[in-house]
Amino acid sequence: MIFFMLLIPAILAQDDLSNCPSNLIRNSALIAHNGNCYEFVTNHNFDWQHANDDCASKGGHLVVVRSSTDNLFLMSSLRSLNFQGDVVWIGLSDQKVEGTWEWPTGEPVTYTNWAPGQPGYLAITEDCVIMKYSDGGHWHDYSCFNFLFTHHNYPWICEYKQEHFQQKTTTTTLPDRERPATTEEGVYLTPGGSATIIG
Ligand SMILES: [Ca+2]
Structure with missing residues (x-):
């Protein structure tokens, strides 16, 4: 009984969407966490820029991963949503200056979770970052957009500040x-x- 009483507030705190921007659709793909609201857009596939534009159109940006706790939260959320894909776009990119990784918010890059060997040997053409579900949430740099016969359209995660x-x-x-x-x-x-x- 004591366990039950302690568990309820924890669940309510994690799932409380009342402070998420009112324009966001309330469903299982919108999750409040640590002062932000995260929208898991797992049913569409875009290149990095169009994915970030989608987030921006609703007042957010592609997700900023600030810590290993954030990375674990994103992975566990994908798991709970029964994610069937393999990769999702996150907000990190080095499109402006090769080798200088930036978040869409401009905040400092204080945490990374690169897979071994990443950023890869095609660094000049791979300027955007995905989280790889099948690789335990490690990050890989991918091409930001489609060119020639290659396609780089993937699901993505948007982040919004709570109000x-x-x-x-x-x-x-x-x-x-x-x-x-x-x-x-x-x-x-x-x-x-x-x-x-x-x-
Ligand atoms: Ca690069």
Whole structure:
């Protein structure tokens, strides 16, 4: 019984999607974790840029893997989603400067999980990175796009920052014709501290 009572809050914390951006579709492929929401797009195949563009169109970017814990989370999530593919795009690339790996957010690369021998010997033409499911989640550099007779369309994982929602009662100053006495509004607070008033 004690185990049961301890387990419930842990499950709720992991699966709580209430702070995920409201435009994202709620289903088993959207998972909240460690301040972010991850969308596992395993039913489509795009090249790296189109995959990142898809994430950006919804306010995110291809996933940033910041630690071995993140890498394990992504792999265990793919497993729980019964992923049938072999590779997924992550956000790392060295398209701008060969050998200088970057995340879409511009944040420092503090963790990598390259497979032995990677980045590979075709480094100049392989500028984008996949996580290989059959290789225990190790990373390999692949060509970012299709050329000649080669195709590099794969599933991908998008990452979105969680929004922090607080109920707040405020009195606003509006022209008389628009002014309610008091309004109750929802305020989305971003981690950086800026606020967007809704309602
Ligand atoms: Ca490269």
